[in-house]
Amino acid sequence: MSNPIADPLVEGVDSDASSALVRIAATAEGVVEVVLNRPERKNAFDAALIAALHEAFLTLHGSEHVRVVFIRGAGETFCAGADLDWMRAAADYSEAENRDDAMQMAKMFKALWDIPALTVAAVEGGAYGGGAGLAAACDLAIATKDAKFSFSEVRLGLVAATISPYVVAAIGPRQARALFATGRVFDAAHAERIGLVTEVVEDRNAMADACERIAGQIMVCAPGAVAASKALVNDVAGREIDHGLMEDTAKRIARARVGDEGQEGVRAFLEKRKPSWAQ
Numbered sequence: 001m002s003n004p005i006a007d008p009l010v011e012g013v014d015s016d017a018s019s020a021l022v023r024i025a026a027t028a029e030g031v032v033e034v035v036l037n038r039p040e041r042k043n044a045f046d047a048a049l050i051a052a053l054h055e056a057f058l059t060l061h062g063s064e065h066v067r068v069v070f071i072r073g074a075g076e077t078f079c080a081g082a083d084l085d086w087m088r089a090a091a092d093y094s095e096a097e098n099r100d101d102a103m104q105m106a107k108m109f110k111a112l113w114d115i116p117a118l119t120v121a122a123v124e125g126g127a128y129g130g131g132a133g134l135a136a137a138c139d140l141a142i143a144t145k146d147a148k149f150s151f152s153e154v155r156l157g158l159v160a161a162t163i164s165p166y167v168v169a170a171i172g173p174r175q176a177r178a179l180f181a182t183g184r185v186f187d188a189a190h191a192e193r194i195g196l197v198t199e200v201v202e203d204r205n206a207m208a209d210a211c212e213r214i215a216g217q218i219m220v221c222a223p224g225a226v227a228a229s230k231a232l233v234n235d236v237a238g239r240e241i242d243h244g245l246m247e248d249t250a251k252r253i254a255r256a257r258v259g260d261e262g263q264e265g266v267r268a269f270l271e272k273r274k275p276s277w278a279q
Helices: 045-061 084-090 095-112 130-139 164-171 171-180 188-194 204-218 221-236 243-258 261-272
Strands: 022-026 031-036 067-073 118-123 127-129 142-143 149-150 199-201
Touching: 022 045, 022 149, 031 045, 045 095, 067 204, 118 130, 118 204, 127 130, 130 142, 130 149, 130 164, 142 188, 142 204, 142 221, 149 164, 149 188, 164 171, 188 199, 199 204, 243 261
Parallel strands: 031 067, 067 118, 118 142, 127 149, 142 199
Antiparallel strands: 022 031
16 A cells, blocks of 8 residues: 555545644545644643644545544644643633533544444544543544553543543543543553554554554455444444344344345455455
8 A cells, every 4th residue: 555644645535624723634535534633732622622623524425435544643642632721711701601612622532433434543742631532533543552542631620521432432431430530641552452552553653553553454455344344343332232232233234135235245255356445
């Protein structure tokens, strides 16, 4: 596969979604990179960055060409959590104003969670508070071995509220309680043990290799089937295995078998050729 960053922009990604705060690059194969671009503030969240990310993630919902999305931070830190100036301003907000402000972040995380393509957080440096939440909201998270994580909201008298659905889904309630309640800093190895991170790599060069490997793996997978598989996990997680769930899953595989991708995939396998989506 060609270099996933150096190729021309893929048709279908809205370039208007790129801003000074969020950079978007994409390849002809459908590999997209979304970069938080506030390195001078360690890519910390403020209202403007949250809005730019929200727009970028929504743009990726509608592009048929997108196969995998990598989330990165510019500079040495993935995301330092909340910007101090933003926090100072919020301290003077009313409860209603704070609720509206928090809803913008909640919507941004949901837009990331709902991207149909595979999403991968590439964590270097620190991922604190909402930055660790970004890692949890992605399908995969890769971290360099020196990366650090923390849900430090309790140290400020706050709670990790808007990111909690994604963190609990990634690491489970017991681990979430322990980390939310203590606010302690932990390393990439611990993040991998509890499921916040899916792979730890040596350094930035190894990160690039891992991202290219994942991009290559996703190219042999049918885009519609990837989106349907993500939706399947969301819909069956935590449900009782009863007749209703068995019927639902049977309908899903039946629909896939008669669909365009299912027909093409099986025919390609029987004919010993690559399916149309394989690169």
